[in-house]
Amino acid sequence: MKKLLVIFIGLSILLASCGPQDAIQILKVVTGQISNITSISADCIGNVTGDGGVAIIARGICWSTSQNPTISDSKTINGAGLGTYTCTITGLLPNTTYYIRAYVTNSKGTAYGIQKLLTTSDPGHTTTTLGGIITEDTYLSIDNSPYTITTDVQVAYNCTLTIEPGVIINGNDKYIKIWGVLNAIGSQEEKITFNNVKIAPGNNNNYELFVINIQYSIINEGSVYYPTGHAIYGSINIKDSELSDIPxxxxxxxxxxxxxxxxxxxxxxxxxxxxxxxxxxxxxxxxxxxxxxxxxxxxxxxxxxxxxxxxxxxxxxxxxxxxxxxxxxxxxxxxxxxxxxxxxxxxxxxxxxxxxxxxxxxxxxxxxxxxxxxxxxxxxxxxxxxxxx
The missing domain is CATH 3.80.20 (24 nucleotide stem-loop, u2 snrnp hairpin iv. U2 a'; Chain A)
Incomplete structure (x- = not known):
């Protein structure tokens, strides 16, 4: 009994010592996937996973052209409570990079998710669609950029997909699967950008090896060489690139x-x-x-x-x-x-x-x-x- 009394007193002191900052620390929100990017808008998912024991009064997405946006900047308000929410960000400028993060607010304060990048498209350039099986050497040129993947891309063995410096590929969570060769070689001045693209080896065999070469590229979300569930036969080289929020x-x-x-x-x-x-x-x-x-x-x-x-x-x-x-x-x-x-x-x-x-x-x-x-x-x-x- 004496031991239980000591434990009870210790817990009471601990709980009593928790102040507003402790509630903010427990308050938690995740910045999710950004999709459907246009020249003036985009969709973004947020997920409130902790309320700090205090009722949530607002949640949403905030953004700015400067890093670490807050609710003092542009923002959406998407209800309250725990769980996932989706919002549409509007009023963006074409061909502009924004910093975006989810937020959640209760009476004790506001917490933010990780910061992500969003670059709106240029309305002066028509988006080129990409998808299906590639059975001959193919070049994705800067003149036809940006590219949007509408169905999974498969690069056949004995074929090479070459991506030129400066190209932007919006994947919408779809795959580029490589049985042959992927050469995504940008330059220090003009990097290739992959937005939410899944780059993966194909289901080939020990006699037909794939090669994935990525250099001077920016890879936002999606995945690179994630487990396929089958044997993989080939190799990968990634150099001079920046990878964010991939598994x-x-x-x-x-x-x-x-x-x-x-x-x-x-x-x-x-x-x-x-x-x-x-x-x-x-x-x-x-x-x-x-x-x-x-x-x-x-x-x-x-x-x-x-x-x-x-x-x-x-x-x-x-x-x-x-x-x-x-x-x-x-x-x-x-x-x-x-x-x-x-x-x-x-x-x-x-x-x-x-x-x-x-x-x-x-x-x-x-x-x-x-x-x-x-x-x-x-x-x-x-x-x-x-x-x-």
Whole structure:
């Protein structure tokens, strides 16, 4: 009884100490998918997942041409309460980039979802539709941009889909599936933009290998190399690109060396590798910021489930900016999992903090190995992109 009394008193003190700021912290809203983008409008989904124990009085979407919009900027009001809501954002200017995020308000304050980018179309350019099976080499030119995917695109084996610098592709949550070759190579001055496009390998075989090459591209939502549910035979290279709000990449037994280099990953799922033979996956000079969990994975930046024979996942010169999340993750129960993770920048030089950013045999004896992470970088590598959160 005495113990129960102490617990009761402790809980009472804890609850009594909760003030308005605590309610705002528990108040939670998610900025969802942006779709149906025109020159003057777009649709956006929000989802209120927590009310902080205080009734919600307003929810909606706010936007601005400046970062981190608030309810003092342009906004919609979409009722109240928990759950998902959809709104139409109107009054936008053509060919303009906006920052958008969901909001929710109760009597204690206002909370915001993550910020997303929206670029309206240019009414002077007609949208080109894209879909179906591509059976010959095809070029998507800047003259015909932007492109809108109306049905899933399939690039056949022995065919190459080439996307020119500056092209914009609006995917509407549809696929570009590659049996052949995808060359999406932009330039530093004119990057390719993928909005809500799912880029995935096709269901090919061990004798007809696909290749996915992405460079100088901006990838907003959608997915890249997400699990397909079948064996995949090919390779992927992503360089000098910025990826935001996509689920994790599933680089599973590629048939050629893969290079993930000089990219910025913002609020993305992790990179998950499995390798065999002599294949190497090089993950170098990337920035990982606020990595997210997905329905398939825990929260991590990079994980490996198997490194058979002399294959390796080599992780070096990266910047891990979120010290409260796993950067490197070895799962439990996979006897051949391993990662080489020396010469990275961990946003700290405190070895104890770095150890909390790594899941290995120090955390669970069921893991296959201890991750060697020393030496460490005391500042970002000069070949890593500059990033301001």
């Amino acid at each position: 994790f990449l599933y680089i599973w037994y590629p048939k050629a060396n893969c290079h993930i280099e000089r990219n910025i990953f913002k609020r993305c799922g992790g990179i998950n590798t499995g390798t065999d033979h002599e294949i190497k996956v090089y993950i170098r000079n990337n920035i990982f910021f606020q990595q997210q969990a997905s329905s398939y994975s825990n929260t991590f930046a990079i994980s490996n489930y198997a490194s058979y024979n002399s294959s390796q996942t080599i992780v070096e010169y990266n910047s891990f900016l979120s010290t409260d999340k796993y950067a490197i993750y070895l799962p439990t129960g996979y006897s051949d999992a391993n990662i080489i993770a020396t010469n990275n920048y961990w946003s700290t030089t405190d070895v104890n903090v770095i150890n909390t950013m790594i899941h290995d045999k120090n955390d669970d004896l069921g893991c296959a190995n201890y991750i060697e992470f020393r030496p460490i970088l005391t500042e970002p590598h000069p070949n890593t992109p500059v990033f301001n959160p």
